Amino acid sequence: MSSTDWQEIASERKRKQEDLIPLEWRIPSPPDGLLDVTLIPQACGLLTARELEITDTIDVNVILSKLGNGIWSAVEVTKAFLKRAIIAHQLTNCLTEIFIERALERALKLDQFLKKNGRTMGPLHGLPVSLKDQFCMEGLETIMGYVSWVGKVSDHDAAIVEILYELGAVPFVRTNVPQTLMWGETFNTVFGRTTNPFNRKLTPGGSSGGEGALVALRGSPLGIGTDIGGSVRIPAGFTGIYSLRPCYGRLPYEGAANVLEGQEAITSAIGPMASDISALKTFAKAVLDAKPWNKDPLVLRKPWNDKEYALTEHGGEGAQLCFAVMLDNGLVRPQPPVRRAMSMLVSALTDAGHKVIDWENKLHLELHATSEHIMSADGGEGYRTVCSLTGEPLLQTMMPHAEQPDPNHPWHAHPTFLDEPFTMTLRNAGKGAISAYELWELHKKKAEIRKQYLDHWERTKTRTGTGRPVDAILCPVAPYPAPPHGHNSNDFYTVIWNFLDYACTAFPVTKVDSSLDLPDPPPDSFYNQEDEAVFKLYDPEVFFNAPVGLQLVGRTQEEEAVIAMTEIAVSALETWKGVHSKS
Template structure:
């Protein structure tokens, strides 16, 4: 059924909500469900240890899904015959089931189909002695906005429930052809323009690292899924920080490519199809290592996706990157002063790189608050006519985080106004390029946001991430440290530059933010994705001691 058609049954949105919740719960086997006394109280902050104590996963399954393996090493273990695809997929399905009951990050659960596909893969491997592809048996989760045949593509809208897709998105088909096994889709915000994962269809997703804080968004369900290790590799989308913010909030790796590197064609739009704001959305991976981000990208590019997606650019990822110590430009702050843990992370990372022999230089971007002024206008060219229409069809209200970010009441723009805002975007791109040339850097090290994960619904300013969408530069997120009240006390001498700066610092509570992941953003030049991924692996090895 198309998005323009009426729902099959005329029900209230609350009735549809209850029916959808019952369907999702029915897809979790009874033996994988937590008992009432295993559900944590509200004062339990870190939800991840519950998977080890609940008894649903065996010790072998805990090892398979644990930190010993990333997607790359897991694929190698399956190919070597150490594990069967069924063992791996079943283990991750069970872990995802536990994660869902604790954090509410899954939407369309596909456990039964996933195990069936794993059985088929094992049969092929047993018969031929060969894997189907480089991701043979690797369990994946995907952001709700991708289609999978036979499953709903609600994108967080009540108007789309119980309308199964009649096809699978081309990017998903490509990864399935490489052997990946899809176990679930993951939660998103209503409208897809919020750094949160909350909608009326599926509810609010929790951050498993610190349940009191936001999971981020719009790929928030995917960030939460990766932090709980519900899958070995995830896929999100990013138009303003939607991969990078949840990766940072949940302490996992993420990669926003340049537009034209990874196909976007055929996903479930959150706005009018064919619309062009001037800031293109991109698809990209979230996972457990930089090499997993590179593996995902290599697998996709090897399939020559420009043959089915006219927006994909051939021959930009096929040249081998050079081995080097990149010159690192550093953004410490712009527009809004980051919280103490973020300032410390950037400062310590820059010092650690300098001590390791990297040349580190200060980088002063165009005012990032000014960039946000432009991006929010371009994101709302239609005055959010599409989400408003979808909500009106079912009668559902906007959720609080949608209203709080401030886009809902922004007016539509005339064509002349759209041209003017895109001209401002071009000015920003030119200023950024000029600064990159002035500094002479290969990559830029930057905060991901002015804070770590805040309380749910409070990540309302994306200026540290959206600037790289506006400029169309690729960026990698890597976890680096954690907020620590002893190391990151409130800045009693802080003098705000303006009201937004004061409002941001007022959010900081050292005890509330204790243990929150603090990530770094590593940015490369436009279309320099292949080199960025190689540089990021080197930087990760220095900053985090990864192999």
């Protein structure tokens, strides 16, 4: 297929999307010089006072309560979020699928069910839920950033979509992703680039960047993304929201579209994204109570555990916790705003009576190299195969010039971590595929590293003073706040936990403040070329208004405890901010 053919397919699909936006829901484009568009939904005049009240309600459980009591109808809540989602899309280009009539018909059935039966259909009754453009829905396309998947209509619902229907939720939009999904950025040649609502010159992250931008603008009360190397945590950290990365096999992935299918050593997990911490528990508990192992054979038969949420293995509710702080992973140093966020969190937890110790890095370079080799074992053949169906270019960069792709661009080998230039490039996709034996050896190495890391965690028992090993690790989401487009080059602060399969959350802490986050003097030496490039990138004016998020990391399969400890950390941080006016 010629370049004209694939470009026409992409252009026509984008036009089709734009035609789905009702004329009366359109708003003027913001001026190019307006970077922060977070106040436009309230100020544009499109939303009524009632719709603003609904969509500005941060706590998902308040929304559910009013839906369940009939104070708000499912139709009016769905319509309010549809309008706000479409506003968010016009500001950041965050959506792919828009299905207004289908969502409103679903909402009407829920209102009729409540009126007829005097009860809700399920624990998520009437709640609009947005979905990353991976989750198949019967009768809708699942394009996932590939031109060759335009027109690929699903004949089934993904397991999580089936469960959402059973729980009473209203799927209402799907959100943008990068081509191949394997980017911490969100751009593809079909739907284009998603921008950060706090500063449109910055990225909202990826690959669940559409969800991040949408939720940050209150265009969705609850979004569902996926995470193989940070893809719900990076967007959460970059857009000032919350997310949960559960462990493999805890929540259902069955029936969703994906890349790297068959690669089972470091697999993707679905996770919720929301503006309030309470939504993480509400979603996880509702889905686990629905027994997802009956729909997905890879889901563990592990129901929601209230005892684990009560931190029975962490001293019990109200007990002193001990957190380990990993400020610097030994590969790339965090920039000043990220260090300040970590300092704020440590002070807040200490003031709340918890203990904080330093995390001692172990095997990080070996872990990084092993994870890179596993996830590039096919040498990029999967990506090339899909792109070859239409001749669309396989994107080699997320820099702004990628928006005018050259289909004849040569295939460049991806350099090693220590030598790569400071622009994110497709993970090792230019290297040759490795043999089955070589892959097995990598799996063996991975198992060895996981065991050594587990033993390392256990040995912290001698330093905590609680009689337990550290309860959780605190660390950055990335070495920087949301960076300029194309410059999110480092995902190791997140991918390390995918490799080890540790449950973790991301949560907002602060935003860049030019009066507080002054550039550092150069260090005596840098760890490597990327460490130096990250240092040189920092300018508080470039990172204007960028959110800064952090991670809380627990152990394998302890999602309940991780959510509970994140609630404790967030509460301590809010109290600390109340005492210290300058945050």
